[in-house]
Amino acid sequence: MKILVINGPNLNFLGIREKQVYGTQNYDDLLRMIAEKGAETGSVVEVFQSNHEGAIIDRIQDAYYDGTEGIVINPGAYTHYSYAIHDALASVSMPKVEIHISDITAREEFRKVSVTRPACDDQIYGKGLEGYLLAIDRVIELKKRVEK
Numbered sequence: 001m002k003i004l005v006i007n008g009p010n011l012n013f014l015g016i017r018e019k020q021v022y023g024t025q026n027y028d029d030l031l032r033m034i035a036e037k038g039a040e041t042g043s044v045v046e047v048f049q050s051n052h053e054g055a056i057i058d059r060i061q062d063a064y065y066d067g068t069e070g071i072v073i074n075p076g077a078y079t080h081y082s083y084a085i086h087d088a089l090a091s092v093s094m095p096k097v098e099i100h101i102s103d104i105t106a107r108e109e110f111r112k113v114s115v116t117r118p119a120c121d122d123q124i125y126g127k128g129l130e131g132y133l134l135a136i137d138r139v140i141e142l143k144k145r146v147e148k
Contacts, residue, residue, distance in 0.1 A: 001041070001042075001043045001044070001069050001070065001139075001140060001143060002043070002044045002045075002046075002066075002067050002068050002069050002070075003038070003043050003044070003045045003046070003068070003069065003070045003071070003072065003136060003139055003140075004045075004046050004048065004059070004063050004068045004070070004071050004072070005034055005045060005046070005047045005048070005071075005072045005073075005132065005136075006047075006048050006049075006056060006059060006060070006071060006072070006073040006074070006075075007047065007048070007049040007050075007073075007074050007076070008049075008050065008051070008056060008073075008074060008075040008076030008077070008078050008079075009050075009051040009052075009076040009077055009078065010051065010076055010077070011027065011030075011049055011074060011076055012027050012049050012051070013027070014026050014027045014029070014030060014101075014129075015027065015029070025129055027049075029129070030129050030132065031047055033129055033132065033133060034047055034132060034133075034136070037132075037133045037136050038136075041136065041137075041140060043136070043140065045136065046068075053078055053082055053084060053085065056075070056078070056085055056088075057084055057085060057088040060073075060085070060088040060089060060091075060092060061088060061091070061092075063092055063094070064091070064092045068094065069094055069095075069143055070094050070095040070096070070097075070139035070140070070142070070143050071089070071092070071094060071095070071096045071097070071139070072096075072097050072099055072132060072135040072136055072139055073089070073096065073097070073098055073099065073116070073120070074098070074099045074100060074101070074132075075098070075116050078116070079098070079100070079104075079111075079114045079115070079116050079117075080110055080111060080113055080114065080115065081115060082115065082116065083115055085116050086115050086116045086118065086119045087119075089116060089119035089120060090118075090119040094143075095121050095138075095139045095142035095143050095146070096119065096120040096121055096139075097120055097121060097122045097123070097124060097135040097138045097139050097142075098114065098116055098117055098120040098122070098123040098124070098135075099123075099124050099125070099131050099132055099135045100123075100124070100125035100126070100131070101125075101127075101128055101129060101131060102125070102126060103125055103126030104125050104126075105125065105126075106126070121138075121142055122135075122138050122142070124138070
C-alpha cells in the first residue's frame with residue numbers, strides 16, 4: 001500500500017518547539033518511526049512537510065494521480081481554519097486520518113475546533129508521535145474495508 005504522511009507548519013521543529021507539549025523527540029525521530037512502520041506493514045510511506053498551505057494542497061491533489069492509497073495528515077495550525085485544505089482532502093477518495101501529537105481537546109479553545117476533520121475518516125490525538133503509527137494502521141484498516 002502507498003501511504004502519504006503530510007505534516008503542516010512547524011512540525012519540522014519537533015524537539016525544538018514547546019517540548020512540554022510536543023515532547024523531546026525530533027523530526028528525524030518521527031521520520032525513522034514512520035519508515036520502520038512502513039517496513040513492518042509492507043507499505044511504501046512517503047512523508048511530506050511544508051509550512052505553506054498551498055504546497056500542502058498541491059501535494060494532496062498530486063496524491064490523486066500518483067497512486068497514493070491513503071493519507072495521514074497533521075495539518076498543524078491549519079487544522080483550525082484552512083477550509084482550502086479541507087476542500088482538497090474532500091476532493092480525494094481514499095482513506096484519510098487526521099493526527100495530532102497533543103490532546104487538542106485539552107488545550108486552548110481554538111485548538112478544539114478542526115475544520116479539516118470532517119474531510120477525514122478518523123482523527124487521532126493525544127498519543128504523541130505514536131499516534132502517527134496508529135494512524136498508519138487505521139489507514140491500512142480502512143483501505144482493507146473498502147476492498148472487501
